[in-house]
Amino acid sequence: MNTTESAHGQPLLAARGLYKAYGSTPALRGASAQLRAGEIVAVTGPSGSGKSSLLHCMAGMVRPDHGQVMYGDEHLAHASEDRLSELRRTQFAVVFQFGQLIPELTAVDNVSLPLILGGTDRRTAHGQAHSWLERFGVLDRAEARPGELSGGQEQRVALARALVTGPRIVFADEPTGALDSLAGEQVMTELTAAARELGAAVLLVTHDATIAAYADREIRLTDGRTGALEVSA
Amino acid sequence: MSTRHILLGLLAMGPRHGYDLKHRHDERFPQARPLAFGQVYTTLQRLVRDGLAEVEETGSDGGPERTMYRSTDAGARELADWAGSVTPSAPFVANEIFAKVVVAILSGGDPAAYLAAQRASHMQRMRELTAVKSAKDADLTTVLSADYALTHLNADLRWMTTTADRLATLTAEVEST
Structure with missing residues (x-):
């Protein structure tokens, strides 16, 4: 039940003292967080507390103004764009609230894309994409385009695309935000079960405590800051 | 929680012994406090007194005497009324x-x-x-x-x-x- 028990030692990903402002608006004002291998962590807090900014900085999508993000021994804040895009293709995966699939591609092509970009041949990529679509119960929608999918189906296809590369970390920003509560819970059940099976860590941003309860623990943000516990954790 | 209505609800699935009812209750409502046998038998006797349940048969199978109860038509009506009635929304919550x-x-x-x-x-x-x-x-x-x-x-x-x-x-x- 509790994967943190088996995940002591060095954190997989650690942010320390992050500051980030957009224009004159501060988003992060000294946020720290750690993610261990295979751990599912929820980042919660009121709207505007910096949850998404923390996720973006930790995923290497946004560079912080100050502070460190360490992925193992690697400084993400100083990594080259090439290295960051390689990480995003092979070791990190992202799931957003909506709008992450390419509208012109079918579900199976969307899921295959990260593999094909990584050099996998199309036939193998399609085979793996099909098995992930099956796992998430949307194999019958493989040839549908995103516009033809329900919200729940679209998120399942997005999960398949996130997990198809076997990432070490899944960054999920309000992945159930556009779904009704039952569909949201189903997506969370599937995401957490698949991540635990793969041994992937999940950093989950949510404003909803019932969604945060799928995680092993919670990081609480207030006004761009995390509690004292996170600094020393 | 109305034990009387929950027992009527369990009897709606067919005649049962008090012993069965206790176990079915505890199985169906795992988070609730388990029913005491005494409470089950007292409630069944009251249901019979009020005409909502009746004794189907009393047997012993060589062991202690066991009474089988079943719901009456009045019991079924009472159950339907209870299950469909709106529970008063609390005006304030003090905790x-x-x-x-x-x-x-x-x-x-x-x-x-x-x-x-x-x-x-x-x-x-x-x-x-x-x-x-x-x-x-x-x-x-x-x-x-x-x-x-x-x-x-x-x-x-x-x-x-x-x-x-x-x-x-x-x-x-x-x-x-």
Whole structure:
């Protein structure tokens, strides 16, 4: 039940003292967080507390103004764009609230894309994409385009695309935000079960405590800051 | 909770011994307090007295005497009326969390620290309940009961979050004057 028990030692990903402002608006004002291998962590807090900014900085999508993000021994804040895009293709995966699939591609092509970009041949990529679509119960929608999918189906296809590369970390920003509560819970059940099976860590941003309860623990943000516990954790 | 109606509901599935009813109750309502045998038999006797249930047969199978009960038509009507009737919505909810915050404010305590600690405890319980209902072998009753508890804990959490925000705003206003 509790994967943190088996995940002591060095954190997989650690942010320390992050500051980030957009224009004159501060988003992060000294946020720290750690993610261990295979751990599912929820980042919660009121709207505007910096949850998404923390996720973006930790995923290497946004560079912080100050502070460190360490992925193992690697400084993400100083990594080259090439290295960051390689990480995003092979070791990190992202799931957003909506709008992450390419509208012109079918579900199976969307899921295959990260593999094909990584050099996998199309036939193998399609085979793996099909098995992930099956796992998430949307194999019958493989040839549908995103516009033809329900919200729940679209998120399942997005999960398949996130997990198809076997990432070490899944960054999920309000992945159930556009779904009704039952569909949201189903997506969370599937995401957490698949991540635990793969041994992937999940950093989950949510404003909803019932969604945060799928995680092993919670990081609480207030006004761009995390509690004292996170600094020393 | 109306034990009488729950027993009528269990009898709606067919005649049962008191012993069976107790076990079915505890199985169907795993989060509720288990029924005592004495309570089951007293309630059954009252149902019979009120014409809502009757004795189907009394047998012993060589062991102790066992009485089989079944619901009457009046019992079925009573059950349908109860199950379809609206439970009064509580006008106010008084509970210990609310009381502790009020007392902390009145006595110059630290309500924010209390709220943060209470939040951590609620989240821990919510994670446990989520694990229970996400288990592969969880049956429908378990899922529904966990959902019910989770929704109520979440309501507490939302109140606690709003209260913590209100306290922070009030404190900031007081300090700036």
